Amino acid sequence: MRALIPVVALLTLTACGSGGPPAQQSGPATLRMSIWTANEAHLKLFNEIAAGYTKAKVTFESIPLESYTTTLTTQMAGGKAPDLAWILEGSAPDFVTSGALAPLKSRIENAGELVPAATKLWEKDGELYAYPFSTSPFGVFVNTDLLREAGQKLPAKGWTWEEAMAGAAAVAKKGKAGLVVGDWDYKNWTNLASLWGGWGAKAWSDDGTTCGFNQPAMVEAMTFLHKSIFTDKALPGPGTTVDFFAGDAAMVITQISRASLLKDAKFGWRLLPLPSGPVGDYSVIGQAGIGVVKKSPQADLAADFLGYFTNSANSAKLAQFFPPARSSLLNVETLAKSNPLVEPDQLQSVVIDGIAKGVVKPNHKGQEELIQTARAALDPMWQAGADVKTVLDGVCTKIQPLLGS
Template sequence: MRSAKLLTAAGLLASASLVLAGCSAPAPENVELRMTVWTANEDQLALFDTIADEYIAEHPEVKSITFDPLPFEDYTTTLTTQIAGGKAPDLAWILENAAPDFVSSGALADIEETLEGTEGYEFDDLNDAATALWVKDDKLIAYPFSTSPFVVFANDDLLAEAGLPSSAEIKASGWDWEAVAEAGATVNAKTGKAGFVIRDFDYTTWDNLASVWMGWGAKPWSEDGATCEFDSTEMADAFEFLHTAAFEQKSMPGPGTTADFFAGEAAFTVTQISRASLLAEGGYTWNLLPLPEGPEGEYSMVGQAGIGVMKQGKNAEVAAQFLAFFSNPENSERLAQWFPPARDSQLNSDTLAAANPVLSAEQIEDVVVPGIATGVTRPSHTDSAEIGQTVRAALDAIWTADADIPAVLADVCTAIDPLLEK
């Protein structure tokens, strides 16, 4: 059996040999659509179902629309396995780190004509920066349904317990990574709780560390993806900071140690704004701040996902029409409570505050809107699964107390150079 982890763009293209039905095809009946997602959140799925029911009520040819949650950890692998096995969904969420494979492969149907031609869709309202990752040959082939900035949540009660100023006061005196690390070290020493946590990193999901290393001006590879840059001075300095935080300052949980900010176990966490709904679980005073400055100054990063229509799906044309409904202005505004929209007209405090009542208008205006408008996505590359696994394995050597950081990063480049050259 062919491993989905080794699927390349060419493999996806071969799996997606079917094309949209021509105009002469008979009108579809009793259509059953399936869309893969990685959320199992009951509230989110309930909203999806509501939108689907509204669509079905107006389109009797559609019998059902099913949202199929797949585990996040293996999402792309499972999706590509389904495609390779001839069981592709009609629509699918696609992570930004897998976008180059899906966009370049031909696995996705061109949706631009359908979206543009849908009455009331307001296609020109889609933000250029948000759509950039999902364009092929100047045509949009996936809709950027979620553009969620990475931010810092702070637990002011835990800072006070450690005898520190509030997060707002810390920010006012100089909001950079050194300030976060120093405060985090004090929190750990005084309370035994964690200082700062890069959520979902857990010493495995290395590309989440881009939320830190971007502050040093570091990149994993060149803009064209052909040259490894893990061995740059900027990347070494960023990893020196993280290594010191974990092994010397104890401001960041070390390998094998976990801490959940939303359960009150850490003073700061770096995560996406879409996690704000978890704040209700904490019972503490919290604050929202932008990413701290690094040596290169201010920066923003977004996590993004697109919704694509699979050419190999049985009902690609109907699926594209449903996507136009799912992502129209009205539904985009409803979805904004969890998935920040890609529409310029909705990137404002009024829309986002209404959808995110847990956040203040000031927090949205000062942190969320600028983060979406200026943020860049995490690193991505074709053959993302193989490159990701290779980088992760090579980086394991850096997470020991006596690691030779420049040497380890040079080894990362040695390991991935053949993959980048493909």
């Protein structure tokens, strides 16, 4: 197996290398922005916004999510970097501290109105190195028809994890799937933060130096999850793919950007905040930032485009899929215009309230290696009869040497 080169090493190489002189180009200026989404609705909106920018032609390069960060950093180290890049929250510490990104604060319209909780991950020494264009809390889409058919009370704001799993298990007994953790698939464990946050559990300490997988809160949360999967059958088991948006599951944990998939839904649904856990109400946020690659020969033009792409008017358009970090846009009236499928009270409770109190998904320097190492160590968990505490102790044994390094 090829040795894993830490992302931070590639980024340091990118930041320090000369890159050579920029190639001469004829004709109108062009900019390339790397993104992970290939969603047609997202691309259509991006291209519509970019069409209004008169200083350059902008193209969007979609890279599959599962290889996104590795591909991006390899391009950067190999002299084939894009001018702008969509950066996932897990890789933010590497990108922000490496020197690979250009400073942006002076290029962002009304930067002072950006919500501090949204910019924290993308700042260093008072400077902003990526614009947090998507600050999206996780919520739960619920198929109300399936719950009614299973004789279950419809959930409402203030529901608990016990209630959620009971409803999911009841639906599963009727032949459909219960609860799906979106984009987890027993691989991307960081999305489980949307559940374990209810127990106050953390993958590692706030300073990033101590493993949290074997702490009591995490053991309790993962024991609850394991029982829900293998005893109660409330979640589809490993190797099972279920599409909530096709009407095949009672619930899915995901973000508001997926609401567009319900445009032609043949079933009733509602969007709710994450259920409360032993520590009470909480919110978990997935973030993405857009940065300008510092070594790009067109970095100044790229920063100018980013200022345009994220100005107040365009941020309002992007809010259809990507909740904005601008305080002036974080209100029900603005979000309702771009999210007509979601009820105003749901926008308030899931998105606006969620951003105000949310904690960003796990992120750390050297995140790619951490993710792969923890994923392998968690694999023994996903079978009936697993000793949860022993598995979690094993996770800490594997990742502790990577923390704080």
